[in-house]
Amino acid sequence: MPTHTFKLNGKQISVEAEDNVRLLWVLRDLLGVTGPKYGCALEVCKSCTSHINGKAFNPCSVQVKDIEPADEVTTIEGLPATVGKDLHPMQEAWLKYDVAQCGYCQPGQIMAAVAKVRQAQAEGRDITDADLDELRNICRCGTYSRIREAVKAGAEDMGA
Amino acid sequence: MAEHRRSLDRPSDRPADRRGLLGRRKVLGYLIAAPTLAVGVSWMTNESDPRAADAAVPSVPQPVDIFDLGDLQNLAAAPTSGLITVQLKSDGTAYFAVPRAEVGQGITTAFAMMVAEELDLPMDKVEIALADARPELLMNQLTGGSNSMRSMYLPVRTAAAIARQRLVETAATHWGVEAGKVTTRKGVLSGPSGRTATYGSLAKLAATAKTITVSAELKSPSEFSVLGKPRNRVDAHDIVTGRKQFAMDLDVPGAKPTMVARPPTINGTLRSINNLAALRALPGITDVVGITHGVAIRGETFGQCIDAIQKVDATWGPGTVDDESDTTVLAKLRAAQLPMAAPALPLLTKTIDAEFVFAFTSNSPLEPDCAIADVGPDSAEIWSCLKVPIVAQEDIAKQLGLPIDAVKVHVVQGGGSFGRHLFHDVAAEAAEISQKMGKPVKLSWSRTDNFRQGRTHPMCTSRVRVNYLAGNVLTYEQRHTSVETDFGHGLGEMITAFAADLPVGGNLSFAETIFALTQSSPYNFGVTTQLLNEIPLKFNTGSMRNIYSPNVVCAEELVVDQLAAKMGQDPVRFRRNFLKDQRLLAVLNKAAEVGNWGKAMPKGTAQGVGVHSEYRAAVATLVEIDCRPETVNRPVEGEGVTGPRVTKAVIVVDPGFCINPRGLEAQMFGGLQDAIALALTSSLHIKNGIPLEGSWDNYFYTREWNSPLDVQVVIMPNTSDSPSGAGELSVAPAFAAVACAYARATGTMPTYFPINHGKLSFEPLPLQPSTPQSPTDGLDHTF
Ligand code: FES
Ligand code: FES
Numbered sequence: 001m002p003t004h005t006f007k008l009n010g011k012q013i014s015v016e017a018e019d020n021v022r023l024l025w026v027l028r029d030l031l032g033v034t035g036p037k038y039g040c041a042l043e044v045c046k047s048c049t050s051h052i053n054g055k056a057f058n059p060c061s062v063q064v065k066d067i068e069p070a071d072e073v074t075t076i077e078g079l080p081a082t083v084g085k086d087l088h089p090m091q092e093a094w095l096k097y098d099v100a101q102c103g104y105c106q107p108g109q110i111m112a113a114v115a116k117v118r119q120a121q122a123e124g125r126d127i128t129d130a131d132l133d134e135l136r137n138i139c140r141c142g143t144y145s146r147i148r149e150a151v152k153a154g155a156e157d158m159g160a
Numbered sequence: 161m162a163e164h165r166r167s168l169d170r171p172s173d174r175p176a177d178r179r180g181l182l183g184r185r186k187v188l189g190y191l192i193a194a195p196t197l198a199v200g201v202s203w204m205t206n207e208s209d210p211r212a213a214d215a216a217v218p219s220v221p222q223p224v225d226i227f228d229l230g231d232l233q234n235l236a237a238a239p240t241s242g243l244i245t246v247q248l249k250s251d252g253t254a255y256f257a258v259p260r261a262e263v264g265q266g267i268t269t270a271f272a273m274m275v276a277e278e279l280d281l282p283m284d285k286v287e288i289a290l291a292d293a294r295p296e297l298l299m300n301q302l303t304g305g306s307n308s309m310r311s312m313y314l315p316v317r318t319a320a321a322i323a324r325q326r327l328v329e330t331a332a333t334h335w336g337v338e339a340g341k342v343t344t345r346k347g348v349l350s351g352p353s354g355r356t357a358t359y360g361s362l363a364k365l366a367a368t369a370k371t372i373t374v375s376a377e378l379k380s381p382s383e384f385s386v387l388g389k390p391r392n393r394v395d396a397h398d399i400v401t402g403r404k405q406f407a408m409d410l411d412v413p414g415a416k417p418t419m420v421a422r423p424p425t426i427n428g429t430l431r432s433i434n435n436l437a438a439l440r441a442l443p444g445i446t447d448v449v450g451i452t453h454g455v456a457i458r459g460e461t462f463g464q465c466i467d468a469i470q471k472v473d474a475t476w477g478p479g480t481v482d483d484e485s486d487t488t489v490l491a492k493l494r495a496a497q498l499p500m501a502a503p504a505l506p507l508l509t510k511t512i513d514a515e516f517v518f519a520f521t522s523n524s525p526l527e528p529d530c531a532i533a534d535v536g537p538d539s540a541e542i543w544s545c546l547k548v549p550i551v552a553q554e555d556i557a558k559q560l561g562l563p564i565d566a567v568k569v570h571v572v573q574g575g576g577s578f579g580r581h582l583f584h585d586v587a588a589e590a591a592e593i594s595q596k597m598g599k600p601v602k603l604s605w606s607r608t609d610n611f612r613q614g615r616t617h618p619m620c621t622s623r624v625r626v627n628y629l630a631g632n633v634l635t636y637e638q639r640h641t642s643v644e645t646d647f648g649h650g651l652g653e654m655i656t657a658f659a660a661d662l663p664v665g666g667n668l669s670f671a672e673t674i675f676a677l678t679q680s681s682p683y684n685f686g687v688t689t690q691l692l693n694e695i696p697l698k699f700n701t702g703s704m705r706n707i708y709s710p711n712v713v714c715a716e717e718l719v720v721d722q723l724a725a726k727m728g729q730d731p732v733r734f735r736r737n738f739l740k741d742q743r744l745l746a747v748l749n750k751a752a753e754v755g756n757w758g759k760a761m762p763k764g765t766a767q768g769v770g771v772h773s774e775y776r777a778a779v780a781t782l783v784e785i786d787c788r789p790e791t792v793n794r795p796v797e798g799e800g801v802t803g804p805r806v807t808k809a810v811i812v813v814d815p816g817f818c819i820n821p822r823g824l825e826a827q828m829f830g831g832l833q834d835a836i837a838l839a840l841t842s843s844l845h846i847k848n849g850i851p852l853e854g855s856w857d858n859y860f861y862t863r864e865w866n867s868p869l870d871v872q873v874v875i876m877p878n879t880s881d882s883p884s885g886a887g888e889l890s891v892a893p894a895f896a897a898v899a900c901a902y903a904r905a906t907g908t909m910p911t912y913f914p915i916n917h918g919k920l921s922f923e924p925l926p927l928q929p930s931t932p933q934s935p936t937d938g939l940d941h942t943f
Contacts, residue, residue, distance in 0.1 A: 018443050018464070022934050025463035029417055034409040035402025037575070039526050040607035041466065041934045043941070044799075044857045047526060052942060061938030076402035091400040098392040098822050101830060102264025103399030104527045104575025110400060115943055133865040134797065138856050140526040140576045141264045142833025143826070144867035 006067045008033070009078025015064075023059035023067060024048050027075065035076035035107045039138065046137035049108035049115075050075045056115030076107035079114065090114050093154030101141035109137050109147055117155040127155045184377040187318040190243065191374055196250055197326055197366040200243035201319040244312070246275060246319040252347050252360030254279055254323065256316065257291040261303040261547045262395075263525070263577035264830075265887045266823035269394045270309060271316055273820060277386040278320035278379060280344040281359065288394065293549035293569035302649070303547035304582055304703070306775045306885025309819060313883050317378055325376040330366040331357055381817070381881050388878070390822035395573075407530040407544055407572045408604055415532045415600035416446060418593060419465035420454040421472040422613055422930035425479035425849035426700060430454055434473040442468045449596040450474075453613070454930070456593040458601055466606070469931045480698035482849035486619070489697065489846065490517060493621045493641045498693045500625045502635045509629045512722050516624075516715040517912045519843035520643075520851065521617045522859055523704035524610040527575025533590035534600035539566045544587040545574030548649045552584035556591045578834075579703040580615055582649040606931035608854040616844060616851070617704035618643035622715035626685065631727060633738065636685035640712055644694045645671055646701045669694070679712050682773055683720070683738040705834055706888040709774060710895045711913075714839070717770045717896035718909055731900065732757050732769055743879060744771050747780040747812040754874055755782035755810035764788035765807075768901025772893040775885030777815045781832070781893040783868070784808040785901040796865055799857035801921045804905070806836050806898055808870040811890055816880035824886050825873040831890030832871065833862040838891070839898040839910075841866065843917045854925035854932070860916075 005014040008031070017026050024041065027033040027050075036059060039045035043061040050059055051074040052067075059073075067073065079088045087095075090110050100106045112135055120127045132148050139147065189201040247255045254275050262268045272286040279286075294301060324344055331349040332339040334357075342351045349357045381388070398404040423429065430450045433439070439448045439457065444464035449456050457468045531544035540560055546552045546569065553569040560567070574581050590603040605614065620642035627635045647670045668676065675692035690712065724734035732752045739745045748771050751757070757767060764787050771780045787804040794802045811828045818824055841860035844851035853859040903909040912918065925932050 017461070020467070020936075021444075021461055021463045022936075023938075025417075025461035028408075029461040029463075032411065034405070037406075037526075038408060038462065038528065038604065040855055041462075042607060042855050042857075042932065043935045043938060044855045045526065045607070052939070055942035057942045058938045061935040061941075063936050066936070066939060076400075080401075087400070094400045095392065095396050098396060098826070100264075100393060100396055100399040101266070101826055102525070102527070102574060102576045103395065103404050104264075104406060104525070106399050107402045119943055129869055135864045136798070136800075138526055138861060138863065139833075140524075140578070140861060142830035142862065142867075144833060144862070144864055145829050145871045146826070147864070148869070 002065070004064050004067060005069045007070070007072040009074055010081050017064050019065035020063050023062045023064050023073070026064045027059060033075055033077060037104055037107060039105070046112060047105050047108040049111040049137065051111060051115065054118070056112050076111060079111065088114065089157035090154035093150040093157065096153065097146045097150040099143050099146040099150050101143055105137055105139045109139065112137050113147070113151045113154065117151065117158055121158070127152060184380050186375055186377055187314070187321065188373060188375050189318050189322045190371050191322070191326060191368040192245060192371050193369055194247065194367055196363040197248040197323055198245055199319045199322045199326070200245045201315045201322070202243055244315050244319065246316070246323055248323055248359060248363045248366070250360050250363045252358050252363070253285045253287050254281055254320070255287045255289070257289045259291045259294060259301040260308050261545055261571055261574060261577070261581060262290060263545060263574035263581060266393060266820065266826065267308045269391060269823055270819050271312070272394050273386050273391055274313065274316045275320045277384060278317045279324045281347045283386070283391065283394065285347050290571040290573065292571060293553040295550050295553060295564060301548065301550050306887040306889060309883040310775070310885055318376070321376040321378050322374055326366050326374070327359055327362055330362050334362070334365065387819055388817070391820050392822060404573065406527055406575050407532060408602065410532060410543055410572065412532050412534065412543065412600060412602065415534065415602040416458050416460065417462040417465055418456060418458040418601040418603045419462060419469060419606060419931065420451065420456050420589070420603070420609070421469040421474065422454040422609060423476035423479060424927040424930070425482045426613060427453065427698065428479035429477035431475040431477045434475065435471070439468055439471060442471065447597045447599065449593065451589065451592050451596065456596070458597060458599065462604060463934065466931055466934060470929050470933050472929065479849050484697060484849055485847045486519065486845060489619050489643060492695050492697070493619065493643070496693050496695045497621065497623055497641045498639045498691050500637045500639065501689070502625065502627055502637060503687060505627050505634060506629060509627045509634060510726070512626045512719060512726065514624050514715070514719055514722070514909070515911060516622045516718070518620050518711045519913065519917045520619045520846055521704060521838065521843055522611050522614065522853070523579040523617055523702060524614050525574065525576025525578055525580055528607055528610050529580065529586035529605040529614060530603065531587040531590035532600065532602045533587065533594040535560060535591055535594040538562070540591060541568045541570070542587050542591060543570045543572050544584065544590070545572050545577065545581045546584050546587060547577060547581045551649055552587050555584065556588055559588060560591055560595055578705045579617070583615060583702055607856070608925060608931050611844070611853045611855070611859055612851050612930070613700065615700050615702040618645055618699060618701045620711055622711055624715055624719045626719060626723060628723060628727070633683070633685040633723065635687045636681055636683070638690040638712065638716065640675065640690065640692045640708060642692065642694050643697045643699055644701060645703065645707060647671065647674065675708055678774065679708055681716060682741050682744050682771060684740050685738065705831065705891050709772065709892040710835065710838055713770065713772050713892035714896045714899050714913070718899055718903060721900045721903060722909065730758065735769070735771060739771070741773055741778065743778040743814045744773050744780070747771065747778050747814050747876060750874055750876065751780040751782040751810050751812040754812065754872060757782060764905055766901050766905035768897045768899070768904055770893040770896025770900060772896070774892070775889055776882070777813065777884035777886065777889055779811065779813045779890055779893045781890065781897040782810045783894065783897045783901050785898065785905050787902060787905040799922055800863060801841050801860050801916060802865065803840055803916055804902060805866060806868045809868050809894065810872045810874065811894065812874040812876065813890070814876040814879055815886060816882050816884040817878045818875055819883050821875050824875060827886045828873045828890045829871060831888070832894045833867060834891050835894030835898055836866060837862045838895050838914060839902065840914050841916055843914050845917070845920060850927060852920070852924040858922040858924065860921070
């Protein structure tokens with residue numbers, strides 16, 4: 001079986017898996033990293049959202065062979081370390097606004113929100129409701145209003 | 161017109177002077193023999209005796225006015241051998257295993273608050289777990305009907321109050337002082353001359369060697385410092401760090417990923433697998449077996465199970481509804497509608513007749529159905545999110561040919577439920593697979609399975625006829641006709657067991673009984689009848705964030721708006737005139753005030769209002785909708801629908817006694833998003849025996865781009881000292897408000913829901929393979 005190596009949450013790791021296995025299952029079933037959730041494996045629900053080299057992506061729709069050794073994959077578990085704190089400002093905002101209900105979508109929501117805010121900040125502007133309208137993450141518990149509030153608050157604390 | 165004003169308050173719900181807001185109330189329980197302090201309380205501590213609740217209703221009541229579904233559940237929660245227990249551990253934490261399921265509705269937080277309040281313990285010292293199946297609790301282990309708070313508010317507080325009192329007495333004896341001199345605060349006991357002891361240090365000393373009956377006093381609401389104050393969820397930190405574990409996250413040794421290739425119609429069966437050897441030889445696959453409804457595949461990763469599903473060559477037998485499509489089902493419903501039966505009416509009486517159709521909808525949560533099963537020759541162990549674990553245990557034991565006590569059922573937190581987890585379909589299937597493979601399995605349904613083979617809220621029609629004359633409504637008749645709703649999860653058993661005690665006579669079916677116990681018109685509309693008829697089509701059905709109310713209330717409120725228009729009255733003023741219920745009137749008035757009812761709105765936009773009382777609570781929702789073409793046709797990237805946008809919502813709720821404002825607000829938000837989906841975008845299209853929807857880009861649950869930017873929840877001051885149900889409460893009035901706003905904005909009353917059902921807005925995924933292959937282009941869509 002081929003061996004794949006890449007950086008996961010700050011550590012270089014190696015894992016044996018068939019080339020075509022989607023990264024979500026490599027993370028969850030082989031590496032025991034269960035923060036990214038399975039909601040569809042169709043690149044639709046966005047509950048698996050994680051980061052690759054700082055950008056949001058859906059590991060359910062990427063074959064492990066397409067991940068390069070130098071790629072940095074960050075799941076919700078590794079998000080705080082990207083800012084060198086116990087919690088990322090977006091996670092703090094999520095707590096402050098008590099966003100979660102069942103919580104199943106929330107790791108993906110947070111990862112998507114962080115990327116969305118970084119995107120706006122890279123363009124030198126604040127996050128807008130129009131940006132938030134572009135988030136496709138399903139929350140079947142319907143926490144959308146609090147997500148909006150939390151993303152805006154988290155964005156302020158993320159700085160530029 | 162407003163002849164009667166009724167009150168939803170029952171005698172037992174009133175802030176009664178008997179014990180009053182100031183008086184403390186005495187309650188009974190047991191100290192249980194255990195190594196550390198343990199207290200048990202019988203469910204009867206909930207003194208609510210529904211049969212005695214009547215005298216406060218002045219007008220001719222519909223059954224639900226005197227006895228609702230929650231009362232049925234409370235009645236069923238009458239004494240059994242099972243107690244609910246709170247234990248104090250030596251580390252000073254209180255442990256309470258809830259005989260309920262947490263699926264996002266926030267009950268674990270609410271129970272932690274109850275324990276913290278009566279035990280004078282910090283919240284982080286309260287540990288709440290979900291109890292395994294406890295058959296001795298009989299029907300007391302059903303999470304549904306928004307009943308958890310109502311049935312457990314008193315027993316849980318009682319157990320905590322007794323534990324606190326026992327600690328006080330233990331410290332007093334230990335220190336040789338009077339109990340009256342010992343106080344408690346934040347998990348610490350204090351006595352005269354500065355003596356202190358932590359709860360943990362006395363946990364063993366406070367234990368009893370034999371079980372004895374004791375009494376204690378509950379705090380009065382005026383003394384509360386935790387209950388009624390906003391609290392964040394107890395599991396919030398675990399959630400935002402990705403640590404909260406759902407069934408698929410559990411690491412049960414040997415329980416490898418398992419999925420099922422399924423037939424192309426609902427409940428189709430497997431005739432044969434034509435390439436078994438080839439499937440077993442696929443990379444990463446460990447086992448393949450045929451089961452009743454498919455081909456089960458176990459492998460190293462779920463991804464490889466999905467790969468194998470693509471390769472399955474099987475012969476399928478028919479399902480249970482192969483010849484049915486939306487149109488055939490609707491024709492059958494129409495043929496089954498019960499006749500109207502208005503009495504002879506005066507000359508010049510005018511009539512409004514309306515019929516509303518509600519499409520099939522999916523109650524699937526975001527977390528696909530998942531269960532772990534480890535079935536051996538003499539025993540079995542199951543892990544899954546189950547709202548009625550004892551029925552699951554009973555059924556699975558029977559299915560496996562094992563005695564009930566050989567099947568251990570663990571309840572796992574769920575990623576949503578909305579009715580889905582009242583049933584144990586996935587757990588039963590996991591057990592079947594594990595038994596056939598002789599190995600532990602972690603079974604997940606695929607997203608597509610969840611939509612196509614999972615439970616649905618059935619299609620239904622609601623016909624309404626009102627007769628009115630000169631400013632009075634003489635009759636209101638509603639005939640609700642639905643594809644059969646499955647109540648095989650225990651509510652049925654409850655009804656059988658307690659049929660004689662229910663205020664609905666005759667030989668009503670389960671469904672008719674539940675309909676009668678949940679539906680009631682809030683208006684003084686003269687002779688009022690609301691009846692249900694069902695057609696016995698074998699779809700996989702169940703409730704979805706309530707059973708009938710969203711549809712029944714939406715239909716009624718749309719007709720109310722029509723009536724108001726015919727009588728030349730403003731919709732809010734009309735409702736004020738005809739509402740029977742003081743609490744509903746109060747929430748309506750508040751919503752109209754906060755939402756600035758009647759303000760000038762641009763053409764193509766409008767306000768709408770809906771009111772609803774259920775679970776001993778009252779809600780009014782006011783929304784604003786934008787139906788202008790530039791909004792309706794706004795683009796969205798990729799697959800998805802836009803359509804009219806609800807731009808603003810005000811939800812005013814009178815919950816009786818509000819345990820946790822923040823949690824209640826969250827439930828109101830969630831119900832609103834469900835309502836928007838039901839009214840505007842989300843449904844299943846049935847074609848030749850199966851839904852066409854297979855992903856969240858086909859089943860259009862509300863997305864961020866369809867959610868309102870401005871949502872306000874107003875919680876009314878407590879009107880009672882008992883909490884009401886909240887989990888399902890806000891869907892119906894919001895559904896009605898959105899529908900009414902749409903009718904006012906467009907000038908056309910919608911009669912088929914959701915309003916976009918008539919147009920298929922997506923390309924259906926193929927029916928075979930039953931689970932599509934995952935994309936590989938994820939790196940092309942980063943942001
Ligand atoms: S699981 Fe990856 S997008 Fe749904
Ligand atoms: S919190 Fe349950 S799906 Fe979002």
